[in-house]
Amino acid sequence: MESAIYYTSKKTFWQKVKEQKELVFMIFPFVLYVILFHYIPLWWWVIAFKEYRPYDGVWGSQWVGLQQFRDLFSDSGFWLAMRNTIVISFLKLVTSFAAAITLALMLNEVKNMLFKRTIQTISYLPHFVSWVVAASIVIGALAPESGVVNQVLMALKIIKQPVVWMGEGHYFWWILAISNVWKETGWNAIVYLAAMTSIDPELYDAASVDGCGRLQKIRYVTLPGIAPTISMLLILNVGWLLNAGFEQVLLLRNPLVQDYAQILDTYVLDYGITMYRYSYATAAGMFKSIVSILLVLFANKVAQKLNASTVV
Amino acid sequence: MRLYKRISLAVLVVFVIAILLGSFAPVKSNKAEAASKKVVTFTMFSADATVQYHPDIFSTAIGQEIAKKTGVRLKIEHFVGMDQATKVSLMLASGDLPDLVYGSGEHKQFIQNKVLVPLEGYIQKYGTWTKKAYSEADLKKLRQADGHIYFLSYSRGEVSPSASGEGLWIMIDMLKKNNWPRLKYWEDLVPMLRDYVKKYPKYKGMPVIGMSAITEGARFYVIQDPATGLNGLIADTVQFDPKTYTASYDPAGIGMYKAYRALNQLWNEGLFDKEAFVQTYDQWQAKVAQGRVVTSWGRSWHYNNAFNTLRKNGEDDRILVPFGIVFKGVKKSRYIMLSSIGTRDGVSITKKCKDPVTAFKFLDSLLNPDIQKLMFWGIKGKDYLVDNKGKMYRTQAMIDKARDPVYQKQEGLGYWNIYPRWQLKLPDGNYVKPELDPDIAYMQWAPAQKQVLDAYKAKTFVEPPFADEPEMPKWGFAWEINVPPEKQKDIQVPLNIANDLARKYIPLLIMAPKGKYDEVWNKYKAEVRQKINAKVIADFYTEELRKRMEDWYGIKIK
Numbered sequence: 001m002e003s004a005i006y007y008t009s010k011k012t013f014w015q016k017v018k019e020q021k022e023l024v025f026m027i028f029p030f031v032l033y034v035i036l037f038h039y040i041p042l043w044w045w046v047i048a049f050k051e052y053r054p055y056d057g058v059w060g061s062q063w064v065g066l067q068q069f070r071d072l073f074s075d076s077g078f079w080l081a082m083r084n085t086i087v088i089s090f091l092k093l094v095t096s097f098a099a100a101i102t103l104a105l106m107l108n109e110v111k112n113m114l115f116k117r118t119i120q121t122i123s124y125l126p127h128f129v130s131w132v133v134a135a136s137i138v139i140g141a142l143a144p145e146s147g148v149v150n151q152v153l154m155a156l157k158i159i160k161q162p163v164v165w166m167g168e169g170h171y172f173w174w175i176l177a178i179s180n181v182w183k184e185t186g187w188n189a190i191v192y193l194a195a196m197t198s199i200d201p202e203l204y205d206a207a208s209v210d211g212c213g214r215l216q217k218i219r220y221v222t223l224p225g226i227a228p229t230i231s232m233l234l235i236l237n238v239g240w241l242l243n244a245g246f247e248q249v250l251l252l253r254n255p256l257v258q259d260y261a262q263i264l265d266t267y268v269l270d271y272g273i274t275m276y277r278y279s280y281a282t283a284a285g286m287f288k289s290i291v292s293i294l295l296v297l298f299a300n301k302v303a304q305k306l307n308a309s310t311v312v
Numbered sequence: 313m314r315l316y317k318r319i320s321l322a323v324l325v326v327f328v329i330a331i332l333l334g335s336f337a338p339v340k341s342n343k344a345e346a347a348s349k350k351v352v353t354f355t356m357f358s359a360d361a362t363v364q365y366h367p368d369i370f371s372t373a374i375g376q377e378i379a380k381k382t383g384v385r386l387k388i389e390h391f392v393g394m395d396q397a398t399k400v401s402l403m404l405a406s407g408d409l410p411d412l413v414y415g416s417g418e419h420k421q422f423i424q425n426k427v428l429v430p431l432e433g434y435i436q437k438y439g440t441w442t443k444k445a446y447s448e449a450d451l452k453k454l455r456q457a458d459g460h461i462y463f464l465s466y467s468r469g470e471v472s473p474s475a476s477g478e479g480l481w482i483m484i485d486m487l488k489k490n491n492w493p494r495l496k497y498w499e500d501l502v503p504m505l506r507d508y509v510k511k512y513p514k515y516k517g518m519p520v521i522g523m524s525a526i527t528e529g530a531r532f533y534v535i536q537d538p539a540t541g542l543n544g545l546i547a548d549t550v551q552f553d554p555k556t557y558t559a560s561y562d563p564a565g566i567g568m569y570k571a572y573r574a575l576n577q578l579w580n581e582g583l584f585d586k587e588a589f590v591q592t593y594d595q596w597q598a599k600v601a602q603g604r605v606v607t608s609w610g611r612s613w614h615y616n617n618a619f620n621t622l623r624k625n626g627e628d629d630r631i632l633v634p635f636g637i638v639f640k641g642v643k644k645s646r647y648i649m650l651s652s653i654g655t656r657d658g659v660s661i662t663k664k665c666k667d668p669v670t671a672f673k674f675l676d677s678l679l680n681p682d683i684q685k686l687m688f689w690g691i692k693g694k695d696y697l698v699d700n701k702g703k704m705y706r707t708q709a710m711i712d713k714a715r716d717p718v719y720q721k722q723e724g725l726g727y728w729n730i731y732p733r734w735q736l737k738l739p740d741g742n743y744v745k746p747e748l749d750p751d752i753a754y755m756q757w758a759p760a761q762k763q764v765l766d767a768y769k770a771k772t773f774v775e776p777p778f779a780d781e782p783e784m785p786k787w788g789f790a791w792e793i794n795v796p797p798e799k800q801k802d803i804q805v806p807l808n809i810a811n812d813l814a815r816k817y818i819p820l821l822i823m824a825p826k827g828k829y830d831e832v833w834n835k836y837k838a839e840v841r842q843k844i845n846a847k848v849i850a851d852f853y854t855e856e857l858r859k860r861m862e863d864w865y866g867i868k869i870k
Contacts (some may be wrong), residue, residue, distance in 0.1 A: 274397035
């Protein structure tokens with residue numbers, strides 16, 4: 001602390017820049033990227049308060065005040081999309097966290113390296129497959145007649161008749177969650193595995209000496225060891241809570257499950273962009289961004305509180 | 313260290329040279345090529361999804377010939393995917409437009425956003441061929457709400473004798489086994505279907521499906537066809553009464569109740585495809601191609617791939633043929649309707665085009681009969697022959713070759729549908745397209761299809777008993793009317809909501825358990841009545857259609 005104050009008081013900003021010009025040079029493209037693609041587009045939010053038409057231009061279009069928001073909030077379809085978004089992303093958040101941590105814990109216990117690597121590779125392969133392909137795999141697997149899921153369940157005598165999995169709204173939420181787990185668990189587990197390698201092996205030895213079994217070691221050493229990683233990822237993910245997975249839903253939905261599948265992003269597409277209502281779409285997107293920011297701030301506060309209590 | 317520096321310098325020099333060569337060399341050769349032939353290149357966007365697109369149509373035999381004759385080459389970007397509206401919407405918002413554009417179902421958006429060049433001045437000045445191929449009445453109909461002409465329509469309201477028809481599609485095998493019955497009424501079809509599926513429950517070990525339909529994504533309109541088709545109405549946004557000149561709009565009309573109750577009964581008997589509402593378009597196509605779909609809802613172009621597969625496998629008696637099936641009591645089926653001229657879309661020139669005059673001259677020169685023959689018939693001697701009377705014809709071998717997708721792609725045949733063309737015949741008396749020639753039309757069918765035609769003593773699938781005489785609504789179609797932006801919220805948004813409700817309830821209606829149909833129907837009706845003001849929509853279309861009658865024919869209705 002002391003040295004930092006001393007340091008800044010001695011050198012001016014520009015001197016510092018000159019001294020660290022390589023670093024500045026390296027960061028430059030990324031700052032530019034953020035400005036170009038994240039800050040400048042914010043300017044376009046202005047069209048949420050207008051009735052934007054491309055040929056009139058942004059300034060030529062008529063101001064309508066909060067009309068777009070009024071339309072938005074008075075549309076029952078929007079609130080339905082809101083409900084689905086929250087439920088779907090909450091389901092996905094919980095299942096993907098639980099699955100990734102479980103997989104990482106299990107892999108960490110495997111001592112045969114060849115087996116461990118094989119499992120890891122297989123489990124993260126689906127991450128590299130695009131949702132376009134993944135969705136047709138999911139739809140194919142769940143098909144009533146030819147799908148493998150129904151065939152297996154029938155062979156095991158769990159069900160008597162093929163189930164139309166993709167035809168029921170409340171199944172659809174779980175299909176989204178489970179297919180997301182299938183696709184992303186392996187990939188998400190990597191970061192926890194990395195966190196586990198940084199746990200001091202002596203802790204395990206100490207735990208053994210204290211008479212801990214395998215499960216107890218996981219409970220008292222591994223889990224606390226990766227706790228900071230978990231909480232950080234959780235905070236980061238809360239910011240995405242209103243992103244329920246646009247591509248996945250778009251590709252998997254069908255008319256039967258429309259009431260459960262309409263999320264904010266598809267709502268913006270269906271009732272905004274494809275109907276040429278750019279302003280309406282922007283208003284919906286803006287609302288989503290603002291709620292997301294609030295969620296992150298809230299999650300951060302909670303995490304601070306929790307951290308404070310654990311420190312003391 | 314010095315050596316290291318030298319090596320890196322050498323590497324750098326090599327890189328720079330490579331980059332310079334890489335970026336400049338091809339441009340130079342392109343320029344040289346263009347200069348020698350004086351071929352201008354225009355960029356174009358096409359949203360035509362009815363044909364498999366060609367990566368570079370102007371590199372094919374036909375394309376090269378056309379480029380040579382017109383002095384223009386098109387660099388075409390094709391629409392891929394399912395949702396034209398999204399693509400066009402984003403294209404307009406970005407302002408990044410090509411020289412020429414064809415927007416298909418979304419073409420109106422280019423007009424409404426005022427990015428197109430009006431053509432009527434050019435037609436007057438340079439439209440030598442246009443004035444011959446399009447009559448004054450045609451051009452009148454092509455005038456948009458703002459009084460300008462933006463495109464020359466390709467759709468010209470002919471009934472093509474080679475069209476595979478429209479209606480409810482029925483498998484040839486069932487017709488054969490029932491001794492070629494004359495089918496017209498739903499009530500006669502259902503018992504036949506029931507018996508057939510009972511008698512032949514499996515085909516090649518797979519279950520036979522009584523009735524299927526396409527429901528995926530933008531193709532959902534197919535499952536809306538029963539509501540209009542079975543009741544003898546036209547598949548349009550509104551129904552127009554020619555006596556009172558008023559439009560009526562009712563997304564939960566009585567005809568719908570009857571149609572889906574009929575399908576619901578099939579469902580409860582296990583005759584309707586259990587996967588109908590969860591299957592993709594591809595899955596549906598596969599089932600038809602496996603020859604196990606006895607009847608299906610779909611439009612003619614949806615079947616092409618599946619029928620080709622069946623034909624290739626020698627299972628052409630599993631192909632489906634269309635019948636204009638209606639409920640008993642309905643006088644006329646209206647699955648096939650004609651438009652005198654398509655007023656919705658065509659190739660347009662955008663304001664981004666730096667040389668609209670050349671672009672228009674290109675479109676005009678496509679109407680030159682020599683080029684029309686190239687576009688639709690192909691290359692003389694190779695794709696068609698001419699007899700001593702000057703009549704163009706094709707041999708059976710040529711017809712078969714023209715059906716082969718590989719040959720089509722290499723020759724460039726069958727990719728020119730969206731461009732302006734003559735109606736039915738060229739000035740020399742030859743048909744514009746080979747498909748319009750009745751002789752060629754008959755020759756192109758598979759043996760089983762020919763057998764069907766012979767059995768019913770018909771020449772085509774667009775005449776009785778397959779279809780009633782096609783009509784031409786004088787006022788055109790309501791779905792071709794562009795809703796102006798300021799009416800978007802009152803007309804287009806409710807229409808979309810109605811469509812979403814249909815998407816939700818049609819499956820529920822069809823799948824309703826025994827005795828529950830009315831309950832679902834009442835829910836649907838209540839929701840439609842609550843969410844949609846049908847009168848506003850009907851009034852809008854009444855006004856628009858009356859305006860058309862006035863603009864097109866001078867008939868004023870009060």
